[in-house]
Amino acid sequence: MGAVNDGPADDSHPRKSVTEVDHVAIRFAGDSGDGMQITGSKFTDTTALFGNDVATFPDFPAEIRAPAGTLAGVSGYQVHFAAEDIFTPADEVDLLIAFNPAALRANVEDVRGHGMVIINSDAFNKKSLQRAGYTDDPLPGLRERFNVVEVPVTTLNREALQGLALSSREVDRCKNFFALGLLLWLYHRDLEPTARWLASKFKADVLEANIRTLKAGHAFGETTELLPTSFLVPAAKIEPGPYRNITGNAALAWGIVASAVQLDKPVFLGAYPITPASDVLHEVARHRNFNVKTFQAEDEMAAASSAIGAAFAGHLGVTVSSGPGFILKQEAIGLAVMVELPLVIVDVQRAGPATGSPTKTEQGDLLAALYGRHSQAHLPVLAPATPGDCFHVMLEAFRIAVKYMTPVIVLSDSYLANSAEPWRIPDVESLPRATVSHPSSDAAESFRPYERDAELLARPWAIPGTAGLEHRIGGLTKAPVSGNVVYDPDNHEQMVALRYQKIEGIVRDIPPIEVNGPDRGELLVLGWGSTHGAITAAVKGARERGLDVSHAHLRHLNPLPADLGDLLSRFRRVLLPELNLGQLSMILRARYLIDIESFTKVAGQPFKVVEIQTKIEQMLEESS
Amino acid sequence: MAASPEAPELSRKDFVTNQDVRWCPGCGDYSVLANVQRVMPELGVPRENFVFVSGIGCSSRFPYYMNTYGFHTIHGRAPAFATGIKITRPELSVWIVTGDGDGLSIGGNHLMHAIRRNLDVQILLFNNRVYGLTKGQYSPTSALGMRTKTSPTGSIDHPIDPITFALGSGATFVARTIDVDASHMQEMLKRAHQHKGTAFIEILQNCPVFNDGTWEELQDRKSRTETALVLEHGKPLVFGAPGARKGICVDHGVPKVIDVSDDQAPEAQGVVVHDENAPPSYSFALASLARPEFPLPVGVLRETEKPCYEAMVEDEVQHAIESRGPGDLRDLLNSGDTWEVEG
Structure with missing residues (x-):
C-alpha cells in the first residue's frame, strides 16, 4: 500500500476515520460457483467509473464447478486500483476476501505482511477446513501475520433476505453481493453502478434480494466495529477524455x-x-x-x-x-x-x-x-x-x-x-480507414489473377459474380501472372521468393520503434505482447531509482521493424522477458547476431513486476 | 435465378477452360465434366455466379477445368470453404466436388455438417471406391476384402454407403447416378440445381487404373436393366426386361424382390410406388437396397424441404438491423458505463 495519510473527514460516514492511500490491490476468492468473477468485475467497473486507474487479473479453474470447498475449485479475481498510472494487477494484495478455507489457503500467501484478510466465518468449520487440506485451524497463525476480520457473511446475507420468496439456495447465492457491498463501503465506492447492472440482469425477487444484500453489506461496514477505518484512493491523473x-x-x-x-x-x-x-x-x-x-x-x-x-x-x-x-x-x-x-x-x-x-x-x-x-x-x-x-x-x-x-x-x-x-x-x-477495391468487368481483357502490384506485390482480389474475371485458385503451385498450375522447378522457387518478398515489404508500413527511456545506453528491456504492463512498471521503478534502463515493445513480430537491429546495437545489454522458453530471443539472436539475454516464465501466470525488476537490478549490478 | 435478358446465350464451350485435363485415359471423371459443362448453360445462371469448390483427390481437380469461379482447397474441407462462400454470397450457385476418400474419410465431418445445415449448394460425390491420387489404397467405400497396397490380404474396413450417410445427415435431396449414363446424370444435375437446399448426388464412377470395373454391372447398358432400379416419382419400383420384370415389395417391413407380370399394373401386384417426399424411413429402406441381393436404386431417392442455412443467417443480420438500426461504431464504443476524465 502506498503512502498513508489521515484523510479528510467524510460526511457520509462521520463515525469512522478515512485513510487516503495511493493504490490498493484486493482479491476476491471463493468457489467457482460463488460468483467471484462477477463480484470482481462489478467492483472494477465501479472503481474505474470513480476515476482510478485499474488493472485486473481474473484467475479461474478450468473446471466449471469443481467439488465445492476444494482447492481445485477456487476462483479468484484481483483488482488493482490507484490514484496514479498502474500497469499490472500488482504482485501482492492489500486485502483478500476468502469465501471458504480453500480460497483462503490458495490465496493467503499473496497477501502483503499485515494486510487485511476478510473471511466468511460461516464457511469455516472442521469439515471445510479438512476439505481445504488444513489439518489444524490456520486462523491463530494467520492472525499473527495479517489483520484477520471474521464476518459471518452467510448468516448476515440470510438475515437481510428474510421474507423474500426465495429458496434457501437462491438466498445463499446472493452472498457475494453482501461482500461486494461491504468492500464498496470499505473503499468509498458508490452502490449505484452495481444496482443499475443488477436491474439490467435480474427481475422481481432475485433483483430485490441482490440489491437488499448489497445495501446490507454496505450498512454492515458502516456500523461494525470490526472495521474502524475505510480507505479512499483518489481519482488518478490520467490523460483527459472519455473512458x-x-x-x-x-x-x-x-x-x-x-x-x-x-x-x-x-x-x-x-x-x-x-x-x-x-x-x-x-x-x-x-x-x-x-x-x-x-x-x-x-x-x-x-x-x-x-x-x-x-x-x-x-x-x-x-x-x-x-x-x-x-x-x-x-x-x-x-x-x-x-x-x-x-x-x-x-x-x-x-x-x-x-x-x-x-x-x-x-x-x-x-x-x-x-x-x-x-x-x-x-x-x-x-x-x-x-x-x-x-x-x-x-x-x-x-x-x-x-x-x-x-x-x-x-x-x-x-x-x-x-x-x-x-x-x-x-x-x-x-481511426484509420482504408478502401478495398476489387477489379471490375471492365478489366476483363487484361485481368490476370496473379499479376502483382509493382510496389506491394499484392495480387488482385477479384470476386465471384464479376463477369469476365472467372478464374480458379487453389493449393497447387501457380505461374506468376496467369495463376495457371505449373510444376516447373524454377517457377516454384520464384513463387516462394515472391511471396516472401511481399511479406518482407510490409516493413514499409511499420512505424519506428518507440523507446521508453534513452534510445541508447546500458540496458534495453525488449518485450512483446502482454508482458507490456509488467515491463513498463518494472522499468519505471528502476528508472526512478536512477538505473540506466530503457524499454521497447514489439507489436510487429513479422516482419520485424526496420530499425530493430540498429536499436539493439545501441545498448550494451538486451533483456527479453517472455512467457515461454525464449522463442523471440532465439529469433532475434539468429537474425541480429546479438546476445539477447532471455528471461522466461512458463507458470501459466503473467510476470510479477518484482521478478523483472529484480532481474534488471541484478544485470545492472553485474555491469557496474 | 434467371439470366438477364441481354445476357448472351451460353454454350458448353463457354464452360471449358484452356487447361489440359489431366485425368487418366478412360477415367469416369471425363464424362462427369462433360455432362456438367453441358448442363450449366441450361440453368439460367450467369456464368460469373457459378463457383466450383473442391477438396483434394482426382475428382477435386474438377474446378481447374470449369471456366467459372473455382477453388481447389484442402483435403476434405471443400464443404467448409463452400459454407463460407454461400453464407456471405447467397446469390452464388455453389457446387462442391468431392470423392469417396475426400468426402467420407478425411472430410466426413464437414460433409455431414454442410448437409445437416441445409445450405443451398450442390454436392457431387464421385464414388470410385478407391484412392486414386495416392495410387490405389482402399477407401471408406471399398468393399470388404478388397486387396490394395495397404490391404494386401484384403480390406477389413466395413464400407460406408454415401446415400445412407447423406440421409442420416438429414439431406433434403439425395440422388444417385452413373458416370456413363449421360442423360440420367444431366437430369439429376438439373434436379439438384432446382432443389432449394443441399442437393447430394452420388456419382458411381470408374477408376480404370486402380479399381477398374468396380461398377461394371451398372455401367453396362445390358446388365443395368437387372442391376439398377431406376427411380421415378409416382412410378412403381420395377426393374428387369419386359417379360421378366421384377418389383420391390415390402413384406413385414422388409423389402423383397417379387416377379411382376406384364398383364397387370405392378402396384396392383404389391409393388411399392416411389415417393421422393415420403418420410425418411422409406428413404432409408430404399437406400438399404444393395447389390447383389437387390438392384441398386438410381435417381432421386429423397426430396424434402427445410429452411436454408444461408437464408437464416441473412435473416439474423436483417433482424438485427431492423430491431436495432444499422450499427454505429461511436455508439458501440460508448455503450454501457463510461466516464469522462477532465483535463
Missing part, C-alpha cells in the same frame, strides 16, 4: 466489428468454441447489425476454411481460437498463404501443450505462428500489448491483410483476454 473498461477479448471483438465499418466491408467470423477465445465469438454475435455474419463451425478446420471461403467471396474473413485450435487451422492458413487471400487469424494463447492449463496464460505459440505451417509459409504476425490495444491491433491486422492480400496472425493471450483496464475511447474519426 470505459474493456477486456482484451471484448476489444478484439469490437476491433472485428470496427473493421467492417472502417474498411466498409462486411465481416465473416468463423469460429469454434474454445477457452479462452470463445468470448470473442459471443461478443461479435451480439453485433450483427454491423453487417457481421458469425458462424459457429463444426470444428477448428472448418472455422478457418469457412473464413477463407468468405474471403474468396469478397468479405473480411476472420477466425478466432486458442492454441490447440490454432494448430488445427495451420493447414488452412497455409492454403491462404498459397492462394494469397486476406484473412485474420487470432490465437488467444493459453498454457500448453495439449489441453495444458486452458484458463492460464502463456506466450508459447510465437514460433507456431511464425513457422507452424509446412514449407515456406511466410505471413505477418502482430501482438497486442494491453487489453485496449487488442482493438487497434485488429484494425491493423485487417488493414495489412487486404492491402497485401495475405493471412495475418494476431497473438493475444489468456491474460489480455480476461483482464480489464480503463480504456480511452478512441475518436471514431481518428
Whole structure:
C-alpha cells in the first residue's frame, strides 16, 4: 500500500476515520460457483467509473464447478486500483476476501505482511477446513501475520433476505453481493453502478434480494466495529477524455466489428468454441447489425476454411481460437498463404501443450505462428500489448491483410483476454480507414489473377459474380501472372521468393520503434505482447531509482521493424522477458547476431513486476 | 435465378477452360465434366455466379477445368470453404466436388455438417471406391476384402454407403447416378440445381487404373436393366426386361424382390410406388437396397424441404438491423458505463 495519510473527514460516514492511500490491490476468492468473477468485475467497473486507474487479473479453474470447498475449485479475481498510472494487477494484495478455507489457503500467501484478510466465518468449520487440506485451524497463525476480520457473511446475507420468496439456495447465492457491498463501503465506492447492472440482469425477487444484500453489506461496514477505518484512493491523473473498461477479448471483438465499418466491408467470423477465445465469438454475435455474419463451425478446420471461403467471396474473413485450435487451422492458413487471400487469424494463447492449463496464460505459440505451417509459409504476425490495444491491433491486422492480400496472425493471450483496464475511447474519426477495391468487368481483357502490384506485390482480389474475371485458385503451385498450375522447378522457387518478398515489404508500413527511456545506453528491456504492463512498471521503478534502463515493445513480430537491429546495437545489454522458453530471443539472436539475454516464465501466470525488476537490478549490478 | 435478358446465350464451350485435363485415359471423371459443362448453360445462371469448390483427390481437380469461379482447397474441407462462400454470397450457385476418400474419410465431418445445415449448394460425390491420387489404397467405400497396397490380404474396413450417410445427415435431396449414363446424370444435375437446399448426388464412377470395373454391372447398358432400379416419382419400383420384370415389395417391413407380370399394373401386384417426399424411413429402406441381393436404386431417392442455412443467417443480420438500426461504431464504443476524465 502506498503512502498513508489521515484523510479528510467524510460526511457520509462521520463515525469512522478515512485513510487516503495511493493504490490498493484486493482479491476476491471463493468457489467457482460463488460468483467471484462477477463480484470482481462489478467492483472494477465501479472503481474505474470513480476515476482510478485499474488493472485486473481474473484467475479461474478450468473446471466449471469443481467439488465445492476444494482447492481445485477456487476462483479468484484481483483488482488493482490507484490514484496514479498502474500497469499490472500488482504482485501482492492489500486485502483478500476468502469465501471458504480453500480460497483462503490458495490465496493467503499473496497477501502483503499485515494486510487485511476478510473471511466468511460461516464457511469455516472442521469439515471445510479438512476439505481445504488444513489439518489444524490456520486462523491463530494467520492472525499473527495479517489483520484477520471474521464476518459471518452467510448468516448476515440470510438475515437481510428474510421474507423474500426465495429458496434457501437462491438466498445463499446472493452472498457475494453482501461482500461486494461491504468492500464498496470499505473503499468509498458508490452502490449505484452495481444496482443499475443488477436491474439490467435480474427481475422481481432475485433483483430485490441482490440489491437488499448489497445495501446490507454496505450498512454492515458502516456500523461494525470490526472495521474502524475505510480507505479512499483518489481519482488518478490520467490523460483527459472519455473512458470505459474493456477486456482484451471484448476489444478484439469490437476491433472485428470496427473493421467492417472502417474498411466498409462486411465481416465473416468463423469460429469454434474454445477457452479462452470463445468470448470473442459471443461478443461479435451480439453485433450483427454491423453487417457481421458469425458462424459457429463444426470444428477448428472448418472455422478457418469457412473464413477463407468468405474471403474468396469478397468479405473480411476472420477466425478466432486458442492454441490447440490454432494448430488445427495451420493447414488452412497455409492454403491462404498459397492462394494469397486476406484473412485474420487470432490465437488467444493459453498454457500448453495439449489441453495444458486452458484458463492460464502463456506466450508459447510465437514460433507456431511464425513457422507452424509446412514449407515456406511466410505471413505477418502482430501482438497486442494491453487489453485496449487488442482493438487497434485488429484494425491493423485487417488493414495489412487486404492491402497485401495475405493471412495475418494476431497473438493475444489468456491474460489480455480476461483482464480489464480503463480504456480511452478512441475518436471514431481518428481511426484509420482504408478502401478495398476489387477489379471490375471492365478489366476483363487484361485481368490476370496473379499479376502483382509493382510496389506491394499484392495480387488482385477479384470476386465471384464479376463477369469476365472467372478464374480458379487453389493449393497447387501457380505461374506468376496467369495463376495457371505449373510444376516447373524454377517457377516454384520464384513463387516462394515472391511471396516472401511481399511479406518482407510490409516493413514499409511499420512505424519506428518507440523507446521508453534513452534510445541508447546500458540496458534495453525488449518485450512483446502482454508482458507490456509488467515491463513498463518494472522499468519505471528502476528508472526512478536512477538505473540506466530503457524499454521497447514489439507489436510487429513479422516482419520485424526496420530499425530493430540498429536499436539493439545501441545498448550494451538486451533483456527479453517472455512467457515461454525464449522463442523471440532465439529469433532475434539468429537474425541480429546479438546476445539477447532471455528471461522466461512458463507458470501459466503473467510476470510479477518484482521478478523483472529484480532481474534488471541484478544485470545492472553485474555491469557496474 | 434467371439470366438477364441481354445476357448472351451460353454454350458448353463457354464452360471449358484452356487447361489440359489431366485425368487418366478412360477415367469416369471425363464424362462427369462433360455432362456438367453441358448442363450449366441450361440453368439460367450467369456464368460469373457459378463457383466450383473442391477438396483434394482426382475428382477435386474438377474446378481447374470449369471456366467459372473455382477453388481447389484442402483435403476434405471443400464443404467448409463452400459454407463460407454461400453464407456471405447467397446469390452464388455453389457446387462442391468431392470423392469417396475426400468426402467420407478425411472430410466426413464437414460433409455431414454442410448437409445437416441445409445450405443451398450442390454436392457431387464421385464414388470410385478407391484412392486414386495416392495410387490405389482402399477407401471408406471399398468393399470388404478388397486387396490394395495397404490391404494386401484384403480390406477389413466395413464400407460406408454415401446415400445412407447423406440421409442420416438429414439431406433434403439425395440422388444417385452413373458416370456413363449421360442423360440420367444431366437430369439429376438439373434436379439438384432446382432443389432449394443441399442437393447430394452420388456419382458411381470408374477408376480404370486402380479399381477398374468396380461398377461394371451398372455401367453396362445390358446388365443395368437387372442391376439398377431406376427411380421415378409416382412410378412403381420395377426393374428387369419386359417379360421378366421384377418389383420391390415390402413384406413385414422388409423389402423383397417379387416377379411382376406384364398383364397387370405392378402396384396392383404389391409393388411399392416411389415417393421422393415420403418420410425418411422409406428413404432409408430404399437406400438399404444393395447389390447383389437387390438392384441398386438410381435417381432421386429423397426430396424434402427445410429452411436454408444461408437464408437464416441473412435473416439474423436483417433482424438485427431492423430491431436495432444499422450499427454505429461511436455508439458501440460508448455503450454501457463510461466516464469522462477532465483535463
